[in-house]
Amino acid sequence: MANPQCLNRYSYALNNPLKYIDPSGHEVVINGIDDKAIQQAISSGSYGQLGMFSLDPLRQAFNTLIYVAPLLADKLISTGTIFSYEWASSGISGVTRPDIEGADPNADVNTWIGPDLKNEDPRALFGEVAHESFHNMLILEIGLAANYAANEVFAWAYGNSMAASLGYDMGKLFPTSYQFLLVNPYSDMGSSNNMMEFCGKVLTDNGYNYGKPYSNMWPMVGQEKMLEVVQNYWPWGNPSIWSGVY
Numbered sequence: 001m002a003n004p005q006c007l008n009r010y011s012y013a014l015n016n017p018l019k020y021i022d023p024s025g026h027e028v029v030i031n032g033i034d035d036k037a038i039q040q041a042i043s044s045g046s047y048g049q050l051g052m053f054s055l056d057p058l059r060q061a062f063n064t065l066i067y068v069a070p071l072l073a074d075k076l077i078s079t080g081t082i083f084s085y086e087w088a089s090s091g092i093s094g095v096t097r098p099d100i101e102g103a104d105p106n107a108d109v110n111t112w113i114g115p116d117l118k119n120e121d122p123r124a125l126f127g128e129v130a131h132e133s134f135h136n137m138l139i140l141e142i143g144l145a146a147n148y149a150a151n152e153v154f155a156w157a158y159g160n161s162m163a164a165s166l167g168y169d170m171g172k173l174f175p176t177s178y179q180f181l182l183v184n185p186y187s188d189m190g191s192s193n194n195m196m197e198f199c200g201k202v203l204t205d206n207g208y209n210y211g212k213p214y215s216n217m218w219p220m221v222g223q224e225k226m227l228e229v230v231q232n233y234w235p236w237g238n239p240s241i242w243s244g245v246y
Contacts, residue, residue, distance in 0.1 A: 027077050029084040029104060030059045057118055058085050061129040068162060069130065072137050072233045081108045083136055085129070088112035092120070092173055094128050096135040109136055123168035131159025134233070141229045142219050149200030149214040150223075154230050156199070157183035161236065176206050185230040193217055 062085065066073040076083055084107035088095070091114035104110060111132045117125040134155040157180045160170045171177040179202045184190030196217040204211055218226055 027079060027082060028062065029082065029107060030056060030062060030086075057122065057125055058087070058113060058129070060122065061126045062133075064126050064166075065130055065133055065162075068126075068165060069133075069233070069235065072133060075137050075140060075233075076133060079140055081140060082106060083109050083111065085111045085113065085132075087115040090115065092116040092124075092128075094132040096132045096139075109139055111136065120173065121168055123163050123166045124170065124173055126166065127159045127163030127168065127170045130162035131155050134158040137233060138229065142221055142226065147209065147214055148216040148219050149196045149203070150218050150226055152203055152208060152214075153180065153183055153196055153199040154185065156180045156203075158234070165235070176202060185227045185234050191223075191227055193223075 062073070066077075082104075084104035086104065094111060094113045096109065096111045113125070113128055113132065117128060132155070135151065138151060138155075156177065160177045160180055163170045169177075180199055182190050183195060183199060189195060200214045200217070203209065204213055217223075
């Protein structure tokens with residue numbers, strides 16, 4: 001991905017190694033390579049090894065997230081929770097869970113991304129990583145919660161809008177994306193129960209949640225708290241960023 005942050009030796013620290021020191025070196029692990037290994041490569045002068053790390057598409061996508069959405073990325077990097085990003089066995093979609101069988105046993109939360117995205121526009125991979133990273137942020141802010149539609153609905157809208165901010169239409173891969181154009185935590189209509197119900201049904205009709213209706217529209221902390229959290233990380237107050245993309 002054409003992102004200069006991919007070559008930035010301090011990208012793991014949001015370009016501020018004095019402020020964000022990442023003391024455990026394990027907050028974000030990508031394909032088994034954590035930031036501690038990158039720091040060791042830098043300090044030892046192993047720039048060939050560092051270059052190989054930088055070429056990893058998942059790391060490039062996450063570095064782009066740091067560049068485009070620093071608040072959300074900072075939340076994942078600066079916590080003691082260990083997030084692992086790996087390739088799934090197949091597909092173009094992602095999944096985030098604390099208990100994926102065969103995933104990194106040292107991670108608290110595992111995110112698997114469909115490897116078929118390697119063959120797509122790099123911005124599509126970035127959109128999917130942004131989607132799953134949004135789930136990870138909610139895990140930190142709200143905690144693992146019961147099955148609720150708003151979790152998936154806002155993650156879809158966030159990933160779509162992040163890709164759109166780089167000029168890519170996620171609808172090319174996921175036509176369902178067009179159903180999320182009006183989802184917006186700052187809009188009464190875009191964050192209404194009706195919107196969550198409609199988008200939740202779109203998801204279940206396409207096989208999400210095992211094709212079963214979501215048990216709840218909102219997490220146990222409630223709609224108001226959920227919207228407060230989402231607004232903190234939502235980069236735009238309205239979906240005008242999508243104009244000309246969709």
